Amino acid sequence: MEMALVIDPDKCTGCRQCELACSSRHTGAYNPARSRIVVFDFQEERGKFVPYTCTQCDQAWCQQVCPVEAITNENGVKVVNEAICVGCKVCTIACPFGTINYDPASGKVIKCDLCGGDPACAAACPTDAIVYTDIAVQGYEKMREWAAKTDTAPQASA
Helix, strand or coil: CCEEEEECHHHCCCCCHHHHHHHHHHHCCCCHHHCCCEEEEEHHHCCEEEEECCCCCCCCHHHHHCCCCCEEEECCEEEECCCCCCCCCHHHHHCCCCCCEEECCCCEEECCCHHHHCCHHHHHCCCCCEEEEEHHHHHHHHHHHHHHHCCCCCCCCC
8 A cells, every 4th residue: 555645726725734734743833934845825816725745756856866865765755864964955956846945944955754654734634635545546536536527428329
């Protein structure tokens, strides 16, 4: 079973509880600026919010470019070892999604580590816009939803 964060922006209300839970879990303080998940607010879309965090890429560019090998793969989760990280920010440049960031307070980079298998962001989300689930099951459910919306049955000709 492969677990992952699944984010449904249509359910996000922009409450930012995920950011607070994340920063609290990792720093002991409610400080969204130090969160590993960010809720983007698209003003032009009138109330459209999109939570975004590391997708734990299979071939993680952040990990590949780290000159001191501070980013390791622990059961599919890319984790930053703060004791090794020198804060050079090369990984932040390499990430095509912009989900690894430099934390000026620590002088190191920060990224989602799925909270060791118990993501605080998912637990804090009141609308289930962020869930931690088996991605195989999630994929099946998405296909089922798509099939229900799509009428692909052949039409009888008269």
